[in-house]
Amino acid sequence: MAETLANTLKQARETRGLTQAELAALIGVSRKTINTVENGVFVPSTVIALKLAAALGEPVERLFRLAIDE
Amino acid sequence: MSDPVNTAADRLSRRRARMLPMFALIFLAQQASYFSQTPGERLVDHVRIGAWVMMVTVLLALLVTGGFWFRSPAVRALMEDDVARANRASAITLGFVSAMLASIIIYVFEPRFPLTAREAIHLIVSAGLATALIRFGLLERRALG
Numbered sequence: 001m002a003e004t005l006a007n008t009l010k011q012a013r014e015t016r017g018l019t020q021a022e023l024a025a026l027i028g029v030s031r032k033t034i035n036t037v038e039n040g041v042f043v044p045s046t047v048i049a050l051k052l053a054a055a056l057g058e059p060v061e062r063l064f065r066l067a068i069d070e
Numbered sequence: 071m072s073d074p075v076n077t078a079a080d081r082l083s084r085r086r087a088r089m090l091p092m093f094a095l096i097f098l099a100q101q102a103s104y105f106s107q108t109p110g111e112r113l114v115d116h117v118r119i120g121a122w123v124m125m126v127t128v129l130l131a132l133l134v135t136g137g138f139w140f141r142s143p144a145v146r147a148l149m150e151d152d153v154a155r156a157n158r159a160s161a162i163t164l165g166f167v168s169a170m171l172a173s174i175i176i177y178v179f180e181p182r183f184p185l186t187a188r189e190a191i192h193l194i195v196s197a198g199l200a201t202a203l204i205r206f207g208l209l210e211r212r213a214l215g
Contacts, residue, residue: 029151
């Protein structure tokens with residue numbers, strides 16, 4: 001039973017009409033960071049997760065949740 | 071709204087991701103010339119050895135620091151984000167394993183294929199450095215999408 005971090009970052013970003021580059025610029029990270037977080041390749045630090053939540057105006061637990069793979 | 075610093079960091083990260091595996095392949099190709107003509111004590115041999123040391127040092131610095139040393143600190147900070155650091159850690163780990171495996175193989179087969187200390191070091195450094203450079207480049211390419 002493995003735990004992975006699922007996220008709704010892409011939907012939240014697209015709902016606000018932002019590109020990856022624009023969201024990256026808003027929170028001061030690279031577009032690569034946004035891309036890897038969206039694709040589940042990279043688990044963001046708490047700081048980045050909180051910045052994303054603030055920039056998108058959503059609680060962090062709505063953007064990220066634990067998905068349990070069986 | 072995407073700022074020029076972010077755009078520059080993205081462009082340079084892509085360039086780096088393409089360059090590093092290419093540098094690794096060029097570096098490996100150069101090893102063939104070393105082993106086809108083992109250096110002696112002539113002046114030209116010292117130049118070749120010095121050139122190899124210089125190349126290894128530059129490639130190691132590129133791998134460890136990320137390169138683009140003359141770019142602005144803001145661009146370099148974006149290029150050296152958490153993802154790049156995680157990719158580098160993974161690449162250096164694989165490079166270390168590769169160097170250890172090369173060492174073990176050289177140790178086991180030394181009686182059958184005797185090597186000088188310089189040749190053995192050449193092989194170990196080449197295996198470790200090239201593996202790490204290729205891995206870092208590939209991970210960065212995947213991350214950039």
